[in-house]
Amino acid sequence: MQITLNGKSRSLDPIPTVAALLDSLNLDASRVAVEHNRVVLLMGDFAATPLRDGDVLEIVQFVGGG
């Protein structure tokens, strides 16, 4: 499948959900913000949000300190 991730086109083996995508990228779901097709998701929605060909995602990973 083809998605746009942080502005770059990526070819991936089919991945069913946003949660599975985060998993495949080794990202900690509790430390990211995900904008999926212009909609910002709550963490509780990651597993229920299907990933489809052509989806556009912005994933921001946060580090601690402030």
Added chain:
Amino acid sequence: MQIDINERPTEIAAGTTLAQLRNAFKPEADLCIRNGFPENEDIVLSPGDRVVFIRRGEIPAAEELEALMAARHTPGVHERIKSATVGIAGCGGLGSAIAVALARTGVGHLILADFDVVEPSNLNRQQYFVDQIGLPKALALRDNLARINPYVQVTVHNERLTPENIPERFGTVDVMVEAFDGADQKAMLAQVFLSKVPGKPLVMGSGMAGFGPSNTIVTRRAAANLYLIGDGETAARPGEGLMAPRVGIAAHHQANAVLRLLLGEDPA
């Protein structure tokens, strides 16, 4: 012609010079600020000029103080930010410095939230004082801001922010600032604010620990309404502590991003 003298519209004769005006209005003044900038030359004034006369060391009357404090702003800036509301989630190293910068700039209303109290280990980077150890940060910061600029309205929430209370506490802001310490708290605020308070910009900090180069801390647009400040990678961890210089750099990137958003400019 009309000009502003100490923020009051005043009629003066065409051709009046700055020195003539000072002698008539406040002869003891030793500082003349014209259109936001100190003016040492005796120049002929133009219609619409904003002139402020200050006597060094004099504590002005309350009704004049706000105008004198704003005298170094670029004309037009004060009016626009005076009516703005900015939310700040977290009053630690980032939040306390951002609040001080925005109060000095004259943002009209700040909404502060933090559940924690001032501890000795905070004083290496946070805008508190030794005699405030043990006080709730949100209340201590409100006190400090009142000493800096009493014309800023400050609303405080001395409580932990949650997905349940964030939309209510910050639903009215023009710009929201994330200033938490924990990465999971940063993520929670981003998710909740951007989805529950749609259309409002969020300015976040991520990656400002240690004493790495200053210029790796940048402001960028990370999503539609999300501006992210920091080096993106330097987490606070054993051997890489949080210190005033880099935390301050990130905090002031955030404060300037807020100012630019309020003035209709792109922060990134």
